[in-house]
Amino acid sequence: MAENVDAQHPGAHDALLQLIADTAPAMLAYFDARTLRCRFANAHYARNFGLTPAEAVGKTVREIVGDAVWQQIHTHVERGLRGEQVRYEREVLQPPAPPRHIESLLLPHFENGVLQGTVVQIIDVSRHHRVAQQLRDSEERMRKFAEVTTEALVMHRDGIILDGNEALSRLTGYTLDELAGRPVLDYICPEFRLYALQYMRSGREDRFDAAIPHKDGHRIPVEIEAKTMPEEGSPYRIVLVRDITVRQLAQERMDFLAQHDQLTQLPNRVRLNQLMRQALSLAGVHKRPLAVLSIDLDHFKTINDSLGHRAGDLLLCEVAQRLRGSVHAHDLVARVGGDEFVVVLTDAPSAQAAEIQASHLQRIIEAPCSIDGTPLVVSPCMGIAMYPGDGQSPEDLLNHAETAMQLAKEIGRRNLQFYSPAHDGQATDMLKQEQMLRQALARNEFELHYQPQTFTASGRLASFEALVRWRHPQRGLVLPGEFIGFAEARGLISAIDRWVMREACRQARQWQDEGLPPVAVAVNLSAVEFRQRDIAREVAQVLQDTGLEARWLHIELTESTLMHTSGQVHDTLLALKELGVGLAIDDFGTGDSSLAYLRRHPINQLKIDRSFIADVPDSEDGTAIVTAIVQMGHSLHLDIVAEGVETPQQLALLRDLGCGMMQGYLVAPPLPADQARTWQLQQLQHLHHSHTDHRQ
Ligand code: C2E
Ligand code: MG
Ligand code: MG
Numbered sequence: 001m002a003e004n005v006d007a008q009h010p011g012a013h014d015a016l017l018q019l020i021a022d023t024a025p026a027m028l029a030y031f032d033a034r035t036l037r038c039r040f041a042n043a044h045y046a047r048n049f050g051l052t053p054a055e056a057v058g059k060t061v062r063e064i065v066g067d068a069v070w071q072q073i074h075t076h077v078e079r080g081l082r083g084e085q086v087r088y089e090r091e092v093l094q095p096p097a098p099p100r101h102i103e104s105l106l107l108p109h110f111e112n113g114v115l116q117g118t119v120v121q122i123i124d125v126s127r128h129h130r131v132a133q134q135l136r137d138s139e140e141r142m143r144k145f146a147e148v149t150t151e152a153l154v155m156h157r158d159g160i161i162l163d164g165n166e167a168l169s170r171l172t173g174y175t176l177d178e179l180a181g182r183p184v185l186d187y188i189c190p191e192f193r194l195y196a197l198q199y200m201r202s203g204r205e206d207r208f209d210a211a212i213p214h215k216d217g218h219r220i221p222v223e224i225e226a227k228t229m230p231e232e233g234s235p236y237r238i239v240l241v242r243d244i245t246v247r248q249l250a251q252e253r254m255d256f257l258a259q260h261d262q263l264t265q266l267p268n269r270v271r272l273n274q275l276m277r278q279a280l281s282l283a284g285v286h287k288r289p290l291a292v293l294s295i296d297l298d299h300f301k302t303i304n305d306s307l308g309h310r311a312g313d314l315l316l317c318e319v320a321q322r323l324r325g326s327v328h329a330h331d332l333v334a335r336v337g338g339d340e341f342v343v344v345l346t347d348a349p350s351a352q353a354a355e356i357q358a359s360h361l362q363r364i365i366e367a368p369c370s371i372d373g374t375p376l377v378v379s380p381c382m383g384i385a386m387y388p389g390d391g392q393s394p395e396d397l398l399n400h401a402e403t404a405m406q407l408a409k410e411i412g413r414r415n416l417q418f419y420s421p422a423h424d425g426q427a428t429d430m431l432k433q434e435q436m437l438r439q440a441l442a443r444n445e446f447e448l449h450y451q452p453q454t455f456t457a458s459g460r461l462a463s464f465e466a467l468v469r470w471r472h473p474q475r476g477l478v479l480p481g482e483f484i485g486f487a488e489a490r491g492l493i494s495a496i497d498r499w500v501m502r503e504a505c506r507q508a509r510q511w512q513d514e515g516l517p518p519v520a521v522a523v524n525l526s527a528v529e530f531r532q533r534d535i536a537r538e539v540a541q542v543l544q545d546t547g548l549e550a551r552w553l554h555i556e557l558t559e560s561t562l563m564h565t566s567g568q569v570h571d572t573l574l575a576l577k578e579l580g581v582g583l584a585i586d587d588f589g590t591g592d593s594s595l596a597y598l599r600r601h602p603i604n605q606l607k608i609d610r611s612f613i614a615d616v617p618d619s620e621d622g623t624a625i626v627t628a629i630v631q632m633g634h635s636l637h638l639d640i641v642a643e644g645v646e647t648p649q650q651l652a653l654l655r656d657l658g659c660g661m662m663q664g665y666l667v668a669p670p671l672p673a674d675q676a677r678t679w680q681l682q683q684l685q686h687l688h689h690s691h692t693d694h695r696q
Helices: 001-006 010-023 043-048 063-081 125-148 166-172 192-199 245-259 269-285 300-307 309-326 351-364 393-412 426-442 484-489 494-513 527-532 535-546 567-579 595-599 609-616 620-636 647-657 671-689
Strands: 027-032 038-041 086-092 101-111 114-124 152-157 160-164 205-211 218-227 237-244 288-295 332-337 342-344 367-372 374-377 380-387 416-418 446-455 461-472 477-478 521-522 553-558 580-588 605-608 641-642
Touching: 010 043, 027 043, 038 043, 038 063, 063 086, 063 101, 063 114, 063 461, 101 125, 152 166, 166 237, 192 205, 192 218, 192 367, 218 245, 245 269, 269 288, 269 332, 269 342, 269 393, 288 309, 288 351, 288 393, 300 309, 300 374, 300 494, 309 332, 309 342, 309 351, 309 367, 309 374, 342 351, 351 380, 351 416, 367 595, 380 393, 393 416, 393 484, 426 461, 426 484, 426 494, 446 494, 446 671, 461 494, 461 671, 484 494, 494 521, 494 535, 494 553, 494 671, 521 580, 527 553, 535 553, 535 567, 605 609, 605 620, 609 620, 609 647, 620 641, 620 647
Parallel strands: 380 416, 461 521, 521 553, 553 580, 580 605, 605 641
Antiparallel strands: 027 038, 027 114, 086 101, 101 114, 152 160, 152 237, 205 218, 218 237, 288 342, 288 380, 332 342, 367 374, 446 461, 461 477
């Protein structure tokens, strides 16, 4: 076509070419190979060097571009003018304009194999440059970001790993070289792969939890969040892999806390219910019975109040450990309240078997323990409900076991009861009873009766035992057997015994003030609080307050008080002895009698339990036992008191054996204070009359 134009309008040829060239966005010029001078330049080219096209024509490259630029480009130009095709780029600095980038293309023009000239085409590539730079900048930014972030990042295109950061290597244990080129799904734990694949395919950008394998094989819980990065043609995905081990541990810890007792780490009631449901369904399938034990510690309140909460806490932990350590792994142990535990025996083929296991647990709990150096003994009360007989649901079984336990408590310490439907409703009775007992203290409903202890030889009064009674508003006079055990279990015994001690001392002193010959009063002290209160100090205070001399006070202890080789008990006994208070062992022979403790502790008196006296003189065994106790007492220089003497035959035998003192209905039952006073007066008169006949 150019030829056509050329042929038709020779003059227009150059003008048209010039027009077309001037409208092109590029700078165009032609240099003659022979003369090395410009033969053609479009306006754009010429203007770039401050010339018009006409001015440019005829000039050499050096003349057009100037020396400075020539220095930069002459090697390219010389190559071009030798016939090579050359492409080069350079930066153009023409302040104040912003730097530009231009790309020059030198195209050799041959005719018949002979170099004629070179076409120069220059285009402004500043925009490309800016874009490329921006891209480089953003890549740099991304790289730096990936470097500094502690989050693991992995980039993949269509599921094939392109790159990752240092944190990814740290997290997974794989080097980036090992990862690059591998399918990203290979590094997700199998159970999450399908989900991850769908997530990837649908281009989702939300988060999900999964797990990935570490190179060493362990699982790492992670949170994954991916973003699609647009890139021409082939977008890639950048994936953030966040280690959530800590978060998951915290979550697990929180779940654990919600379901476990913080102190003992045992399951709490919530968790117990879940575990029981599982155990029950298993037991149902295998048609196996199951025993639910509700366990409550006797006197826990007293321990907590007297030794402090820390000691109480330590004791609970100790009990928890003992329980857990004494049952099978598949049995359940839970703490469901202050001092209440539940054990579910999954291996109890019968009620008898359950009872054997429960008694075993009882003994284990009762073994002495040392809390912060203080020796302590606790005994549990237990209630047992059997599945399926006593209930089908965890709730029913727990309720029924608890009902049985409440009953066990009411009956006395260290007791074990099976549930029976007849027990229902008794628990509320118990609560009422506890409340009434508390009120009894406040309303002064207790009173003391005094039973004489006399010398067997002369019948003279040796002392009075003060025995507590409860003047119940509805039930009348209630004997201690009905509420002492309960009061011990409910932590009310201290208050009762304190009152008894003070009242007995006050009464003894009052009789003296009334002119009666001084007589000692004996008070009973519950074993628990003896071990857990500063008895000696309290006694000293009571004696001081009431003005009674110490020698007129006796304290009766049971063998269980002394059973343990506790330094504290011994110290207390010594302190009491120091005060001048008499010490007696009550109900001797019913507990774990041991010569050792009789020798060790400063005891004055043994009281032979009335069950032995009831047997004499008819039973040989009974007689033998009483004989042995009396002789042992003599050899240890202890006073011996026979309890529950009801017949003259018993008295006769005791006299023969040399048992010095007696107490029992034969002489007198426990008497209200005014009657005890009358009794004393009568005895004085009687003695006065028989004074000349008898001497004691
Ligand atoms: P204990 O200390 O062995 O008291 C003697 C018990 O034997 C008294 O029962 C008394 O009434 C009873 N008894 C006395 N002579 C005879 C008899 O000839 N035949 C029969 N069958 N029984 C006789 P009581 O008053 O019912 O007291 C029972 C137990 O309650 C006491 O046994 C004592 O261990 C406890 N107790 C009583 N008062 C208190 C108290 O103030 N504090 C504490 N911690 N316990 C107390
Ligand atoms: Mg007594
Ligand atoms: Mg007794």
